[in-house]
Amino acid sequence: MKDETIADKTDRLEQIIEQLENGDVALERANELHAEGTELIAELESELAVGDGEVIDR
Template identity: 55%
Template sequence: MTSNTTDESTETTQESTATTEESTATTDATISEKVARVEEIVAQIEDGDVSLERARDLHTEGRELLDELEADLELGDGTVEER
């Protein structure tokens, strides 16, 4: 009986680890996409070929993305991994 319980516990741990890794990969992609969009916004505003209203809308979108990025990065465990 103990062996069966241990096997079930190991399977649960492996499933949890796989889910965490998938979540991290998704978060990484999302962070990369958000950073890329912020860079696009900065380039558009710096180019100067946008109306004042469009620049304001871009600024608002950029600020929201930066807030989301800050929240995403605060969720980390404090370690940096190079991939």
């Protein structure tokens, strides 16, 4: 996932949320999706780090 853009990651996160909200996934798959979503959120937070109200360019 390191080569994906922020837009790619947010799109994937939205797909995960939709799948989980639909409830049409098995519990094991839901856990996998949750783990993937959590990882994506951590990556996005890192890339979009904000300090003193300004975006920090990394």
